[in-house]
Amino acid sequence: MKTIPVATTINGDETEFLCHADESLLDVLRDRLGLTGAKEGCGTGDCGACSVMMNGRLVCSCLVLGVETEGAEIETIEGMAKGDTLHPLQRVFLEEAALQCGICTPGILVAAKALLEKNPDPTDTEVRYWLAGNLCRCTGYDKIIKAVQTAAAEMRGA
Amino acid sequence: MRYVKPESFEAAATLLRDETGISRILAGGTDVLVQLKAEMVEPDLMVDLKHLPGMREIVAEDGGFRIGAAVSGAQLGEHDAVKAMWPGVVEGVELIGSSQVQSRATMAGNLCTGSPAGDAVPAMVTAEAVARVQGPDGVRDVPVIDIPTGPGKNSLNKGEFITSIYLPARPAHAGDCYLRFIPRTEMDIAVSSAAVSLTLDEEGTVTDARIAIGAVAPTVRLVKDAGAALVGAKPDDAAIAAMVRAVEAACSPITDKRGTIEFRTKTAGVLAKRAALIAYGRAGGQL
Ligand SMILES: Cc1cc2nc3c(=O)[nH]c(=O)nc-3n(C[C@H](O)[C@H](O)[C@H](O)COP(=O)(O)OP(=O)(O)OC[C@H]3O[C@@H](n4cnc5c(N)ncnc54)[C@H](O)[C@@H]3O)c2cc1C
Ligand code: FES
Numbered sequence: 346m347k348t349i350p351v352a353t354t355i356n357g358d359e360t361e362f363l364c365h366a367d368e369s370l371l372d373v374l375r376d377r378l379g380l381t382g383a384k385e386g387c388g389t390g391d392c393g394a395c396s397v398m399m400n401g402r403l404v405c406s407c408l409v410l411g412v413e414t415e416g417a418e419i420e421t422i423e424g425m426a427k428g429d430t431l432h433p434l435q436r437v438f439l440e441e442a443a444l445q446c447g448i449c450t451p452g453i454l455v456a457a458k459a460l461l462e463k464n465p466d467p468t469d470t471e472v473r474y475w476l477a478g479n480l481c482r483c484t485g486y487d488k489i490i491k492a493v494q495t496a497a498a499e500m501r502g503a
Numbered sequence: 504m505r506y507v508k509p510e511s512f513e514a515a516a517t518l519l520r521d522e523t524g525i526s527r528i529l530a531g532g533t534d535v536l537v538q539l540k541a542e543m544v545e546p547d548l549m550v551d552l553k554h555l556p557g558m559r560e561i562v563a564e565d566g567g568f569r570i571g572a573a574v575s576g577a578q579l580g581e582h583d584a585v586k587a588m589w590p591g592v593v594e595g596v597e598l599i600g601s602s603q604v605q606s607r608a609t610m611a612g613n614l615c616t617g618s619p620a621g622d623a624v625p626a627m628v629t630a631e632a633v634a635r636v637q638g639p640d641g642v643r644d645v646p647v648i649d650i651p652t653g654p655g656k657n658s659l660n661k662g663e664f665i666t667s668i669y670l671p672a673r674p675a676h677a678g679d680c681y682l683r684f685i686p687r688t689e690m691d692i693a694v695s696s697a698a699v700s701l702t703l704d705e706e707g708t709v710t711d712a713r714i715a716i717g718a719v720a721p722t723v724r725l726v727k728d729a730g731a732a733l734v735g736a737k738p739d740d741a742a743i744a745a746m747v748r749a750v751e752a753a754c755s756p757i758t759d760k761r762g763t764i765e766f767r768t769k770t771a772g773v774l775a776k777r778a779a780l781i782a783y784g785r786a787g788g789q790l
């Protein structure tokens with residue numbers, strides 16, 4: 346199958362890549378661009394480990410074709426920290442140990458950031474519903490919800 | 504697989520008509536890319552129409568709204584005026600999948616994919632929504648109820664696709680509601696579902712009622728007898744009981760791992776009852 350050239354913006358950088366028509370954005374990010382922060386848990390939209398932002402909306406990159414991102418703005422977990430300064434969500438997840446194996450963490454951080462941009466002061470229930478598409482096999486979720494709330498409070502204060 | 508973004512609706516229709524292999528439209532991709540990944544459907548041609556005029560727009564028209572076929576669930580949910588007019592339609596669409604899926608999934612995709620359990624479909628049916636269909640020979644308007652024909656099947660001809668879905672104007676004193684039953688609280692496929700749209704007179708008597716059920720037959724069903732059972736009175740216990748009997752009689756579900764025939768039938772009736780009472784309240788009715 347021939348490859349198709351695609352021009353897109355990833356974490357603010359203009360990026361060009363070649364990919365096959367049936368290749369997912371997740372495969373493009375991981376295998377062609379070396380951005381391995383987004384993980385593949387299922388490949389079918391169920392687990393959220395591959396979450397990225399596309400044109401300001403949270404999506405599963407496994408359910409987007411690479412060719413669909415022509416002209417799009419993509420944000421991945423790699424763009425979340427500013428230089429050496431972690432985003433408050435990233436720092437609080439570490440401080441409060443809201444992860445164990447860490448496979449779900451990049452997706453959860455990207456999803457949680459998207460929530461807090463829309464809704465800076467969510468209830469626990471709102472956080473749980475928003476993150477219903479982000480599965481975690483390790484933590485039992487409580488620490489994740491608490492960490493999101495701690496970071497949200499800090500971000501509101503800041 | 505070829506991926507094509509046609510320059511116009513006409514070009515897309517011709518392309519789809521002339522394709523000899525398997526073709527699919529790529530809307531949100533939340534069904535079609537899952538099928539691709541699972542190697543259930545491996546299209547030769549994937550046609551992306553999301554860039555074409557009006558596909559991502561919600562436009563007021565004749566007192567109702569025309570929803571572009573590529574409008575995502577998240578985009579629809581942010582539109583306060585549509586939500587105020589057709590809350591049941593919007594709540595059905597918003598039940599589809601996770602936040603991530605909402606960013607992409609469309610009501611047109613939900614309709615065309617032909618799942619008997621599609622959450623967007625029952626309330627579109629009770630809203631009497633109409634799909635605008637583009638084909639190689641021009642444009643036609645098709646009531647949403649006539650699109651799905653069975654699991655995974657729809658009535659569109661080769662080369663045809665939906666460009667928008669029209670939600671008509673709603674009369675005064677009217678309200679709708681959609682409810683589904685799933686074993687979890689989020690992220691699951693309906694075991695059964697019901698949508699109800701009611702219109703009342705000044706006194707709160709039901710003058711028009713449409714009831715549709717999902718996941719209990721090969722396609723979503725509009726149950727005319729059930730609607731008729733509510734017309735001419737307030738939805739009191741007797742009217743509701745007659746409506747529930749009509750709903751149960753219209754069910755012909757399957758038994759599978761998520762529910763038995765008996766369970767699906769029973770819950771469809773219960774959901775229709777609850778949805779009717781919510782729709783009645785939304786229409787301004789008081790019991
Ligand atoms: C994790 C997950 C959870 C889900 N949860 C639910 C749920 O709770 N409830 C539910 O109902 N569904 C659910 N789904 C299924 C899916 O998200 C919905 O059916 C969705 O509405 C499909 O829309 P789409 O735009 O993604 O369609 P696509 O996948 O892009 O297309 C689906 C089909 O429709 C056809 N099509 C698309 N647009 C058009 C058009 N304009 N004209 C003609 N044909 C067209 C395509 O050819 C294809 O066959 C879920 C899916 C995932 C991955
Ligand atoms: S890998 Fe994309 S949702 Fe699981």
Ligand code: FES
Pocket residue numbers: 443444445446447448449450480481482483484
């Ligand atoms: S920390 Fe292991 S899956 Fe969430």
